[in-house]
Amino acid sequence: MIGKLNRPVDFERVLGRQSRARSAHFALHHLSADPAPSAWHAARLRAAQAELSTGDAQPAHSVVEHVPPRAPEGCWVGAVVPKRHAKRSVTRALLKRQIRAAFAERPGMPPGMWVVRLRSPFDRQKFPSAASDALRAAVRAELAQLLDRALKPQQPKPEAVA
Template sequence: MPPPVRPLVQPVVQTMVQKADFERVLATPSRSRSTHFAVHHVNGGPSASRWQRLHLGEEKLSTDGAQLGAQPVDDSHPAAPEACWLGSVVPKRHARRSVTRALLKRQIRAAMARHAGELPPGLWVVRLRAPFAPAQYPSAASDALRLAARTELEQLFTRARRS
């Protein structure tokens, strides 16, 4: 049997980095919740970084009159708001070991990549809201924990897509 045909162009998921974007998204009610995760969504793109505001002339530096020796190499423009931007919040109080936090973040990114084509564009934040029971998952990066997180995130994004 031949492998399933995948679309030639996979939707691109950008990474959110601005604190203001996280605050804006987390200020909204969650779009979908599960036992351990919550997903928040806001339409639109990320706010411009300080460098982008300076580059576009929206903000001035105190040294604006000084001559610059070299021009910046990165002349990128703010990204199109039609993309999906993902941020993840995995606090230490819910996942004490860095191995566990890294595993959960990888699972969040992978789930978003799988569902990005069906989700509306905008800013998305997935937040770990409760710890996984250490008695049930004694290893920090066990296959059982990976499977549990993947299953829960699949259900979470499926519900978020419908709402």
């Protein structure tokens, strides 16, 4: 299952971590956790509980027990494509679609929240059209390399001999 990150709190949590891999134009961030529950879901749950009450309204008490974190279920993907690096909305939409498609093509991605951030613009002289096939192919190839690099096991850095 691939979900879409939309809440700013989730983006802040993931982008607060160091990038897992970088390429010429993108940075990839990962956090092995589920997205925060939405306020809409919590309000709906409270409304459903209130409707089930048969007596007078009782004051709600919050549970104070510690719930251990559970392993994340599924892959949640977010894309950060700022206007300063992709001026035209057509280009921003193309980049976001290609990011989601790159994750959809890789069923073996570790679960958790993933954010791909555009960190530098594509050359407008090389790709004059905002939604050209050449730009689409270049983005897809770079994203494939980025995901391959992120999935490679991290090799420990050699210690400096003093």
